[in-house]
Amino acid sequence: MEKVRRLSDFTHKLNKTALSGKWGKGLTDLEITLDGNCPQNISEELEYAYCIKLIAENASIRILPGEKIIGSATLKQSAYHKIPVMKDGKIRFPSVSHLTLGFDFALKMGYNGLLKDIEERKLKNDLDEKGSNLLNAMKMCIEAANTWHQRHVEALQELIKNSRAVEKCNYEAVLKNIEHIPEKPPSSFYEAAQSLYFMFSFQRLCGNWSGIGRIDEMLGGFLKKDLKEGKVSLSEAREILAHFWIKGCDWLGFEGSQGGSGDAMFYQNIILGGINAEGKDITNEVTYLILDVVEELKINEFPIAVRLSSKSPEKLIRRVAEVQSLGGGILAVYNEETVIKALVKFGYPLKIARSFANDGCWEILIPGKTAFIYFPIDVFLILQKTLGVAEKTTAKKYGSFEKLYGAYKKNLSIAIDSFNRIADKDFASGKPATLISLLIKDCIRKGRGYNERGARYTVFSPHAGGLQDAGNSLHVIKSLVYDKKTVKLSGLVRALKNNWEGEEQLRQHILNSMELYGNDSKPADTMVKRVLDDFLQLTGKVKERKGVLRPPGISTFGREIEWREKRKASAHGYRQETPLAINFSPTPGSDKNSITAVIKSYCFMDLKRLPNGTALDLKLHPTSVKGKNGVAALEGVLKAFVKLKGFFMHINVIDNKTLLDAQKHPEKYRGLSVRISGWSARFVTLNKEWQQMIINRTLHK
Amino acid sequence: MKKGLVFDIQKYCTHDGPGIRTTVFLKGCNLNCAWCHNPESIKKIIEIYFTPEKCINCGNCVAVCENGAHLIKKGKHFYSRKKCTLCLKCAGVCDSKAVECVGKEMTSNEVIKKVKEDFEFYEASGGGLTLSGGEPFSQFEFTLELLKKAHAERINTCVETNGAVEKSRLAAVLPYVDLFLYDIKDTGTKRHKYFTGAACDRILENLKFVDSKGKQTILRCLMIKGVNLTAKHLANIANIYMHLKHCKGVELLPYHPYGTSKAEKLGASRKKNTRWIPSETKLQRAKQLLLKKKVEVIE
Numbered sequence A: 001m002e003k004v005r006r007l008s009d010f011t012h013k014l015n016k017t018a019l020s021g022k023w024g025k026g027l028t029d030l031e032i033t034l035d036g037n038c039p040q041n042i043s044e045e046l047e048y049a050y051c052i053k054l055i056a057e058n059a060s061i062r063i064l065p066g067e068k069i070i071g072s073a074t075l076k077q078s079a080y081h082k083i084p085v086m087k088d089g090k091i092r093f094p095s096v097s098h099l100t101l102g103f104d105f106a107l108k109m110g111y112n113g114l115l116k117d118i119e120e121r122k123l124k125n126d127l128d129e130k131g132s133n134l135l136n137a138m139k140m141c142i143e144a145a146n147t148w149h150q151r152h153v154e155a156l157q158e159l160i161k162n163s164r165a166v167e168k169c170n171y172e173a174v175l176k177n178i179e180h181i182p183e184k185p186p187s188s189f190y191e192a193a194q195s196l197y198f199m200f201s202f203q204r205l206c207g208n209w210s211g212i213g214r215i216d217e218m219l220g221g222f223l224k225k226d227l228k229e230g231k232v233s234l235s236e237a238r239e240i241l242a243h244f245w246i247k248g249c250d251w252l253g254f255e256g257s258q259g260g261s262g263d264a265m266f267y268q269n270i271i272l273g274g275i276n277a278e279g280k281d282i283t284n285e286v287t288y289l290i291l292d293v294v295e296e297l298k299i300n301e302f303p304i305a306v307r308l309s310s311k312s313p314e315k316l317i318r319r320v321a322e323v324q325s326l327g328g329g330i331l332a333v334y335n336e337e338t339v340i341k342a343l344v345k346f347g348y349p350l351k352i353a354r355s356f357a358n359d360g361c362w363e364i365l366i367p368g369k370t371a372f373i374y375f376p377i378d379v380f381l382i383l384q385k386t387l388g389v390a391e392k393t394t395a396k397k398y399g400s401f402e403k404l405y406g407a408y409k410k411n412l413s414i415a416i417d418s419f420n421r422i423a424d425k426d427f428a429s430g431k432p433a434t435l436i437s438l439l440i441k442d443c444i445r446k447g448r449g450y451n452e453r454g455a456r457y458t459v460f461s462p463h464a465g466g467l468q469d470a471g472n473s474l475h476v477i478k479s480l481v482y483d484k485k486t487v488k489l490s491g492l493v494r495a496l497k498n499n500w501e502g503e504e505q506l507r508q509h510i511l512n513s514m515e516l517y518g519n520d521s522k523p524a525d526t527m528v529k530r531v532l533d534d535f536l537q538l539t540g541k542v543k544e545r546k547g548v549l550r551p552p553g554i555s556t557f558g559r560e561i562e563w564r565e566k567r568k569a570s571a572h573g574y575r576q577e578t579p580l581a582i583n584f585s586p587t588p589g590s591d592k593n594s595i596t597a598v599i600k601s602y603c604f605m606d607l608k609r610l611p612n613g614t615a616l617d618l619k620l621h622p623t624s625v626k627g628k629n630g631v632a633a634l635e636g637v638l639k640a641f642v643k644l645k646g647f648f649m650h651i652n653v654i655d656n657k658t659l660l661d662a663q664k665h666p667e668k669y670r671g672l673s674v675r676i677s678g679w680s681a682r683f684v685t686l687n688k689e690w691q692q693m694i695i696n697r698t699l700h701k
Numbered sequence B: 001m002k003k004g005l006v007f008d009i010q011k012y013c014t015h016d017g018p019g020i021r022t023t024v025f026l027k028g029c030n031l032n033c034a035w036c037h038n039p040e041s042i043k044k045i046i047e048i049y050f051t052p053e054k055c056i057n058c059g060n061c062v063a064v065c066e067n068g069a070h071l072i073k074k075g076k077h078f079y080s081r082k083k084c085t086l087c088l089k090c091a092g093v094c095d096s097k098a099v100e101c102v103g104k105e106m107t108s109n110e111v112i113k114k115v116k117e118d119f120e121f122y123e124a125s126g127g128g129l130t131l132s133g134g135e136p137f138s139q140f141e142f143t144l145e146l147l148k149k150a151h152a153e154r155i156n157t158c159v160e161t162n163g164a165v166e167k168s169r170l171a172a173v174l175p176y177v178d179l180f181l182y183d184i185k186d187t188g189t190k191r192h193k194y195f196t197g198a199a200c201d202r203i204l205e206n207l208k209f210v211d212s213k214g215k216q217t218i219l220r221c222l223m224i225k226g227v228n229l230t231a232k233h234l235a236n237i238a239n240i241y242m243h244l245k246h247c248k249g250v251e252l253l254p255y256h257p258y259g260t261s262k263a264e265k266l267g268a269s270r271k272k273n274t275r276w277i278p279s280e281t282k283l284q285r286a287k288q289l290l291l292k293k294k295v296e297v298i299e
């Protein structure tokens, strides 16, 4: 495809510096401590607020010449996912991620509006001590945010004094733009974009990693009005959004430890497109401008998920396919029809369901109204225990397939009961998260924080992992042990315990003659569906208890790597050392046909019963999306995915040669980004096992 | 129902006609091109692929073969194609697919059922079924049956052909074909005969016929350095294109010795002609040449 160039040279230069990782490498390691900076014997909530105050007063301010959007989160500790304030030599409070805050309502109200809400709530005079502490702490958090804003004003004034000509003009424009926001509601597109960035970035500065949510819905109205009044042109708006995106790269290059999952882009997910609460499609100029920006600047610091439906504008689907075909895994898609159905089926009101976003990865939640955590359950391990393959278990006998299945289901039921008991107890840390609570609906009203069930929806999701591997294994066992009687169960279990040693012929037979999940083959898919249906039936018994919603989901998020140790070898022919399936994707290498067959297997499942969601992760070879027809085909894949009632899918366009070369010469591929699941990461920042997992994913031509 | 001989069915083909397509490869070809990408497609019989790397030395094949064609000596596996009568027994007992059949007998219903699995993708992308080979017309009746049935199922159809076929057969399938992927291997008469075993006059004649009947075509031109990558051949292609009313464009396919490794597994010898591979610049030049003559070049 021809290279598009719509943005200014200056913006490209700014982008180049950001993508070089300069800002991420230069984060400041500031030692902020409560000791001596905070009154003694105050409530936890207030102590938390003091932390936020200290951050706002002390974090360094960085404003670059010519940048249109400001508000850098400059502290190193925040990029470690910590509230960067110590007490007695230890980090005082945990920070929060896996959520999307209510930037939509906060933007509309401005901080002053939030303050007003707090005051009005206090006037009701019915708060307990905890409640009034929380609200006082919230007020302090807002004051802190305003301090941080004010420091930007002062810094700009200083810069203006010391600069001339164009540079000075630029600073003045930025200063003018932040005159009223984020305290007051924005009155222009530019102000709105800046206000949103200020609110978002202040959270990041304080160590909280929130998703942004439906940015085009938030900003679209402002742009429409400004365009109509001639206040801004499309290309000016594109520049502003480009600077927003470049700002989002502030932590790129930071070499903190993120475990195996690489520099996971700090969960700053963005949602585009889809319908609003009234059911109207919100796709607007902002949506398209953002796609222009990521296409041209190749920024994927904000992993984007686009909400598609059978009513999506043709243009949107085409643009999504075009951007996807460039690789980098920037865009994933939801089929919002399935998602909304799933939420409504679970019990959410329709209007609420329509406003869904995600948690910064792909799990579904209602932005600004949800406190979220999930609980992984390794369903495949439960099967391995039932068989007596897993660690510390001994081989068991089952006279019929149904007896084996019944035992498995019973063990699954025990695991789910134990999850439910855990979910009954404290939610998350139970610790204050006041800055978060401020942007979550009902915390003010209830006088309870995010971690204290103050949110409208407190969600603790049971997530099944390895469900398709359990289905695949059961399919093989049923066929070979009970139907064809090729091998005895005891023999098979022995082979698995020995990691297939000495049973290569049987293993080859299974690998070559059994069609597994991911091949649009009904016998295997039906077994996986059965395993799924039973998981849903069992989790469905407790949808809500003790004020905690429990919508099920399916995920592994890379856990399949660490899970190998207990799982041992699998009946569907995989040795212990080979990681099994991620999320709801096929077991690597078992999808032998085509991406279409994989999608059909996935869509054969009753996905509308998964209100917390599940992901399909695919890898396509660049040649298959080449040329006009390649993009048209990808467009077809997206449309068919919607028609077949898929849920969430992301496609990495990349060839293994590139990945293998990147393993050898990481220095040449610093910017090479791959989508892992709900998040993207630069390939070279992943550890070896995670890299291998991406390479092992079947590459479809 | 008479069965056809299919050697592969590939889904999600994105460059075998418009949209997302399932390409059904039929076995058997009337030409014998020196550069064939699909040597397994030439003979209209089921053959044996042998991939020694996959062999786990289980001995099943040795036990089952009545002609002593398999032999394992000191962990090394020897397979004699001379002794082999292609009874196919060994392929049935090899779990690791070190010996496997190339080609499968299928009824048209079986093929259509498989093709239909991706129906939603065809609908969403304007795709459908592509028949390829070999040469689909070497299984004329089966081809006709597949095309008829596909159309009855509202599946769009493309046929890839070398065009060296009887006109009456072309005429018979016309109502059931939406587009022909039409090979133009060469336009130098002598050279064409030398490298493919057939003259190109009839091929070009048939192309005109198809066009006169209002059928859409895409011209597929294999670019082989040192054989047909010449200004004259490209000018001829442009000329052919200009005289067609329903041609959607020209695809330039660089020669690639894909066929060699497959030929090895078949026991056929085929020279790996690396000198035939055109460079990227040469290809670009060819493309520019066509573009200058207002030819629609399909990527």
Ligand code: SF4
Pocket: B048, B064, B065, B066, B067, B068, B069, B070, B083, B084, B085, B086, B087, B088, B089, B090, B091
């Ligand atoms: S095809 Fe038949 S004859 Fe040939 S090697 Fe196999 S078993 Fe022997």
Ligand code: SF4
Pocket: B054, B055, B056, B057, B058, B059, B060, B061, B062, B077, B093, B094, B095, B096, B097, B098, B099
């Ligand atoms: S049956 Fe297959 S694996 Fe076994 S010896 Fe023969 S070729 Fe090798």
